[in-house]
Amino acid sequence: MAYSEKVLDHYENPRNVGSFDKNDPRVGTGMVGAPACGDVMKLHIKVGEDGVIEEARFKTYGCGSAIASSSLVTEWLRGKTLDEARQIKNTDIADELALPPVKIHCSVLAEDAIKAAINDYLAKRAPSTQACATGEP
Amino acid sequence: MPHRQVRAVNRPIYLDYSATTPVDPRVAKKMIPFLSERFGNPASRSHRYGWEAEEAVESARLQVARLVGADPKEIVWTSGATESNNLAIAGAARFHREKGRHLITMTTEHKAVLDTMRHLEREGFNVSYLPPQANGLLDLERLADAIRPDTVLASVMHVNNEIGVIQDLAAIGDLCRSRGVLLHVDAAQATGKVAIDLESLPVDLMSFSAHKTYGPKGIGALYVRRKPRVRIEALTHGGGHERGMRSGTLATHQIVGMGEAFRLAHDEMAVDNERARALRDKLLAGLSILEETYVNGDLEARVPHNLNLSFNFVEGESLMMAMKDIAVSSGSACTSASLEPSYVLRALGRPDELAHSSIRFSVGRFTTEAEIDAAVALITRNVQKLRELSPLWEMHLEGIDLSTVQWAAH
Numbered sequence: 001m002a003y004s005e006k007v008l009d010h011y012e013n014p015r016n017v018g019s020f021d022k023n024d025p026r027v028g029t030g031m032v033g034a035p036a037c038g039d040v041m042k043l044h045i046k047v048g049e050d051g052v053i054e055e056a057r058f059k060t061y062g063c064g065s066a067i068a069s070s071s072l073v074t075e076w077l078r079g080k081t082l083d084e085a086r087q088i089k090n091t092d093i094a095d096e097l098a099l100p101p102v103k104i105h106c107s108v109l110a111e112d113a114i115k116a117a118i119n120d121y122l123a124k125r126a127p128s129t130q131a132c133a134t135g136e137p
Numbered sequence: 138m139p140h141r142q143v144r145a146v147n148r149p150i151y152l153d154y155s156a157t158t159p160v161d162p163r164v165a166k167k168m169i170p171f172l173s174e175r176f177g178n179p180a181s182r183s184h185r186y187g188w189e190a191e192e193a194v195e196s197a198r199l200q201v202a203r204l205v206g207a208d209p210k211e212i213v214w215t216s217g218a219t220e221s222n223n224l225a226i227a228g229a230a231r232f233h234r235e236k237g238r239h240l241i242t243m244t245t246e247h248k249a250v251l252d253t254m255r256h257l258e259r260e261g262f263n264v265s266y267l268p269p270q271a272n273g274l275l276d277l278e279r280l281a282d283a284i285r286p287d288t289v290l291a292s293v294m295h296v297n298n299e300i301g302v303i304q305d306l307a308a309i310g311d312l313c314r315s316r317g318v319l320l321h322v323d324a325a326q327a328t329g330k331v332a333i334d335l336e337s338l339p340v341d342l343m344s345f346s347a348h349k350t351y352g353p354k355g356i357g358a359l360y361v362r363r364k365p366r367v368r369i370e371a372l373t374h375g376g377g378h379e380r381g382m383r384s385g386t387l388a389t390h391q392i393v394g395m396g397e398a399f400r401l402a403h404d405e406m407a408v409d410n411e412r413a414r415a416l417r418d419k420l421l422a423g424l425s426i427l428e429e430t431y432v433n434g435d436l437e438a439r440v441p442h443n444l445n446l447s448f449n450f451v452e453g454e455s456l457m458m459a460m461k462d463i464a465v466s467s468g469s470a471c472t473s474a475s476l477e478p479s480y481v482l483r484a485l486g487r488p489d490e491l492a493h494s495s496i497r498f499s500v501g502r503f504t505t506e507a508e509i510d511a512a513v514a515l516i517t518r519n520v521q522k523l524r525e526l527s528p529l530w531e532m533h534l535e536g537i538d539l540s541t542v543q544w545a546a547h
Contacts, residue, residue, distance in 0.1 A: 014526060033544070035529060038493045040528055040544075061529045062455065063458070
């Protein structure tokens with residue numbers, strides 16, 4: 001399978017790999033996918049008092065396109081408000097990385113990870129009103 | 138060795154000999170005259186061009202027969218193992234359709250067998266697909282239970298293309314014979330790796346390919362037993378070549394190549410296998426330093442040149458991407474275009490994530506120790522890099538049992 005230049009770049013030099021302390025109240029965790037399906041993404045966002053994402057980190061088990069999709073969104077998320085972050089669509093990711101049709105699900109997963117991380121962060125701020133993000137044990 | 142091939146600069150290290158092998162230079166040399174000077178049609182009976190081509194074809198038939206302990210009259214030329222499998226299975230099933238409509242095979246067979254079986258199901262045949270044991274081998278009791286009064290044929294591969302396990306053909310054949318069932322064996326991956334003696338093996342039909350054994354692509358053969366005589370219906374019709382079983386002008390140069398390749402396999406099998414085993418074991422030892430690495434398929438009942446490993450918590454396609462300097466397969470080469478994990482590993486009962494993490498390495502006649510060293514270093518580095526990236530690896534290090542995690546389906 002041929003990969004685009006951008007996918008190769010993110011795959012070879014992944015940005016913002018790692019984790020934050022998931023118990024930190026400023027941190028939201030999004031864990032999506034399943035090992036049996038061949039991809040799992042874990043996205044951490046650290047949100048400032050002003051509601052702006054200061055930093056994002058990821059770890060991904062999956063193909064090169066899944067790794068690139070999650071690496072890319074960690075760059076995009078930085079400096080965005082939660083509302084702006086919610087606007088990121090899988091098609092934006094797929095277009096940016098020139099993903100072929102068989103790899104569109106990787107960009108869908110990255111979008112899901114963003115939403116899951118935001119929901120987890122909001123749930124921590126108001127623990128009684130929000131459901132837990134999926135995937136985390 | 139004078140015939141050792143030199144790897145061109147900037148070409149990936151080739152560790153995919155189970156997909157195909159290079160044509161041995163000694164084979165190529167024998168083939169060339171039959172493309173130009175000695176171009177005659179072996180079916181031409183009236184002049185020297187035909188006679189010399191026929192002589193070359195018959196000499197090659199003898200060389201193929203000798204490697205597998207058969208009579209040359211039992212060898213039918215085909216275009217490769219896929220055609221041989223089609224001809225053997227569909228040919229025998231259709232010839233004996235009045236006797237019975239039940240066929241038996243394994244879930245881990247090559248697609249050339251499975252798809253032929255599927256096709257026959259549409260013609261009204263019934264097929265039992267037997268799963269292997271966890272080590273990839275067929276359970277004889279399972280086979281015995283599957284045989285019915287209307288079973289006409291069983292098809293079991295000699296050596297599995299993905300995991301390299303060797304089935305016990307003598308035991309399978311004895312069972313089939315005692316119950317009046319024909320046995321077909323796809324031996325595409327076996328020639329030159331496992332000693333085959335059809336004089337003593339109770340096998341009725343056996344498929345061969347040249348290009349897995351340092352011969353050219355596009356040529357293969359089907360062994361059709363004469364004593365007791367096995368009858369099959371032809372798939373291609375025409376001039377009645379190959380005793381009516383496979384019409385079509387014989388590809389003399391390809392046949393000469395297959396003959397020479399099988400002659401070399403006969404003469405050099407012991408040396409080739411000893412070298413391959415040493416290189417394979419070196420590769421396994423080098424990669425075993427990585428924890429959470431699993432060998433797929435039985436390591437004892439296995440051809441010496443194959444290694445199929447799962448690197449847990451690393452996804453296969455991303456590992457293949459990291460290993461662009463090594464030519465290997467993730468699952469079977471025929472299915473790597475799809476995102477499905479290998480059906481062979483799934484049939485072994487491997488969890489999906491381990492099936493997703495599998496890589497097949499196969500070494501061969503031209504693999505060097507230096508290539509194995511380079512491959513071990515590269516794979517180790519990249520598995521470690523991808524594990525650093527893997528949330529599953531992180532959870533494993535935290536002591537979380539991944540099977541207890543509730544994953545979001547997608």
